[in-house]
Amino acid sequence: MPTDGEPTDDESLRGHYRFAAHAALLMLIVLGVLAGIWLARRGRALPIRDIPGLSAFDEAVARATEMGRPSLFTTGGVCDPRRVQLYASMPLLRRVAALSGELGNRLIVPVAYAETLPVHANATRDGYIDAGALGNYRSDDVRYFPGGQFFFAMATMGWMLKEQPAACFYFGWWEADSLMLAETGQTINALQIAGTDQLYQVPFFVVACDYTIIGEEFWASSAKMSGEPGLLGSLGAQDLFKLAILALMVIGMLLCQHSGFAAWMAALKKVLG
């Protein structure tokens, strides 16, 4: 807060209103999600549609096993420890590792940040443990490539050309390296599945990958994959909340045709920002 000159009473009041609105929205979402989880665990969950791409995981790893080539899973060159998307991708890595363990297929995992090496290694290892195949886990297959996004991409592209993975999984927070890796996967004829909420990388995954999980579907993936009612319940709650926001916006827009309401709305925007 400003140290020179105290805020005016008006500014303080606006600040309080703004904070109250943000806090109220946050609490609503949190309570809604908790309610969704609670209801779902009691058997009252909304049915959630399939997410195309998730069901292709088994097919991809099986294809790689048949071809005698490894699978590759990466969260990319910019999925650093601050990104929640990194952690949301780990259940998927664990799933791919479990499939690889079950089928006796090798899984290679390039990593861009030293701090995330244990995260990837733990998830991979846990997957092999889930399949009862811990003996197949090779720590050497979780490799760190330093230097940030582009040097990571270079090194991973080199590794892909060397190892020729037949199934490539790209999940997490992506930037320019998305196209580099996806195009390299194209040149080696890999089956590619990608998922990100980074909207401006989606077009490249769409044009280069066989399956692309877009935006919110990415966040829903771990819940959908686990199949656990509580997690699916939170998805239903999210949906209801979005519909509520949508209804609010539509009603607001219609009411704005009345000039009095429009003026009140403009004043509210100034306060709530």
Next chain:
Amino acid sequence: MRAILIWLALLFPAVYYLLVFFAEGGPPLGEGGLRIDETDVYVGRGIIIVLALAIGLGVINLFAHHAKNAVNKRKDWQYSIIVFVSFFVVVAALLWQYRVSAERARVADPALPALQQIDELRKSQPGLTIREAQAALSPEHQAALQRMRAYQERYHFQPREFCVNYVRRPLEATVMALLGFYITYAAYRAFRLRSLEATVMMLSAAIVILGSDSLGGWLTGGRLTVWADFDNRVLNSGMQRGLAIGIGVATIAASLRIMLGLEKGIMGSGRGEQ
């Protein structure tokens, strides 16, 4: 027990950040007047340091892999030797740089007060030239300034600058430049009139590509620029906002699930480990 400890290690900082959010503008923690939301600068610094200290993991991982390659003479082991040579050459270059920087600091530091004084003199006496201001300095300051200038006039090889300007920059810039080739081929391969969706995507891309370009503007007298502008500001933005609202809600929900330890696949429990 282990799972609970791991969960608490996750919950504690998450709750702290929620407290920071709720405590904005709230009362101070104690007599010093420090509020909880003002502590995040220190917490941020702590996180940076803990993350930085993980760099050893990367070094160990890299060395272990390439050492095994080289020692066991696996396929392409020669490249592993190059990795080690390159590593130690750069370490040597950077240690050399630290010596050069230390020497420069030894010469420059005594001159900094002199430079500050010249600035102050010139501010207090507008129109005063640098030479005149220098002449007004004390003999010690003038000598320090002279030593610094004599140092600056000579050539000193800066290994870090050389590595950055002539190795790292061309490498990084060229790797990024590969994308220009990839995107061209990706567009050529994918933008086909196979379905309505593909056609729509292609047309939208074409309008933006040409419309945001001088050539496109010139060919259509600026009209395509207006359409590209509309595509970006209205159509693209509308889609982005819709997805952003959904992603925002989804991210909060997912963060909550992680925070409550419901996402078992993320943390694991240490099961299978001693």
Next chain:
Amino acid sequence: MRVLESIQRAQLVDRRIVYVALAIALVVPFLVEYTLPIYPDTYTRMFFNTIEQIANDPVEREKVVLVLSQWGPGSDGENGPQLQVLFRHLLRRHIKFILLSTADDPVNLALAELRLQWAMEDEQRRAQRLGDPVPEWVYGTDYMNFGFQPSPIFEPLARPVVLETRALFRQDYVYKKPLTDENFPLLRSFHGVEDIALFMIVSHTDEAKAVCGIVQRQVPDLKVAEATMGIVANDLYPYVKSGQLSGLLNSARAATEYLYLLDPADTTTSPNDNSMSLGKVFLLVMVLLGNVALLITRRAEAAGKLAPARVYSRPMAPLPGRAWLALLIVFATGYVGVTVVELVQGGATGTLPRRRVVDPTEREERGPKYERVSLDELRSEQQEQLEAQDEPEAAQRAGIRASAEFARLLEKRIGEFLGALLTLGILSFLLGDNRFYRTVEAVMIGGIMAYALMEKWENVVKRDWVMPIVGGAQPGGNHWELVWLVLILPAALWYFVYSAKYRWLNRLVVALIIGCAVGPEFSKQVGIIVPQVLDSIRPIWPFAADATTGQTVFDIGRFEHLVFMIVMILSLLYFIFFFRPKTRLARGVSRAGRLAMMIGFGAMFGNTVNTRLSWLAPRFEYLLDDWLGKLFGS
């Protein structure tokens, strides 16, 4: 029939042929000069007007502009020109500014400082050309550099960077002095967020989102603007629309547009701009040809004249050994040949190339760009300069300075040859995996690892942890700094990943970091959602009464908002997971949602093409200009 089969195969030409053709298209504008008109877009104008408003407002111009520079060598092609033109505007209007960074690498700040220096030189040259007094700017009064607080995580620093700037950075970067009013007059105008006229971000990512989401909630009047790459700008358009951002520069072309707004008479498209432009045209021509081939093939298949073939992808077949050998011979001959020419030229004449020294009143582009100079010529130049400035010991110092400059030119020339070799090594990857590329890759991996290790130690561990603790342990030191010793515990936990028995302890520090990542998301996302939702609630009926005449007129702003909302709603509906379209209407809505998204993805793709080609064109400029161009003085 053969023709039809060829057209069918031409739907998917080998990628290497496309790459070579693209390279030729990009090179042409560097060999054939031409200019094109410039059309600044709405948000570039908005950014420009924001700074103009600050300059023209007597209250705002007493405040300070914070310039957060977060880009590195990789996005130099876009962020570099953007930052330079923004600096020029601030310098020209004498608006006080502070440069700072939270990027993880000190090289980022060095690049920003270089752009500031170039901006100052550009403004001084412009003033000389116009016959105006040559401006000067005093560090500490007109501008400052707070340096960098490295962090791979920006979100936790978003609030401190804006609200506690002086406390976070603590000392300036140039003099390493504490940030007090006594040390730096500029700081008398800057004590807190209320003294920030504009928070300007120049970055290859979207820090503006964090600032808008986390900081603007507390300080809604804070003006924020960002200059970024084309692909990132995609994400920020909604924020400009909602008023959270006061301007947005989208990719390198926006830098040219901005410069055009600053200097309409003097700005034209450069060979770099034209190269990007021609690259885009090439891309569209390839797409057109591909579709023409598809349509012809489809008709032939439908008429039974051709067997159907699914031509969607083609793995890259490795080049035969002979082809690699031929390429190696051509490359080696070329590179060695160029090296020999340079050595012969330099050896025979005792000269090295440098940028031609131009008369300040002359426009830069006229005449040859480079000239060759000898040590004696440099010595004479230096002596003349020193004598003109009435400097003592001119002859002796001229010799020293000339030797230094000659050595720098030699270093630069060696560096350019090395850079060209590495550039060509990376580009060789386009033709397929090869030993040259692998060697460059190996050099890079080892070198970068060493660089990352040493820089982390110097700029984070030693500077921000070890030295404060050591200082705190000294008598008279701040003993609170010893609290940082507790970080040994979480740091040590990282390495338990190598312990068979206590491996699980590693998960504790991982969990800690996950908590730190997850925690700020709540406030950040809410701060993003609320303004977006509120901004959406506006009148949408496009016919409204005109304020002055009272007549009903078509309101373009409302119409745009109506279209905007339709697209937004359709996109939002597509991601309702429990919504399973069973009726025709529902399926129609779902399809409309997909189409709405495809329009957006197409626009994003288009913006990204701008970015990617703006990275590619400067590489050719480097090879043709900096490397080969200097050979021939062109």
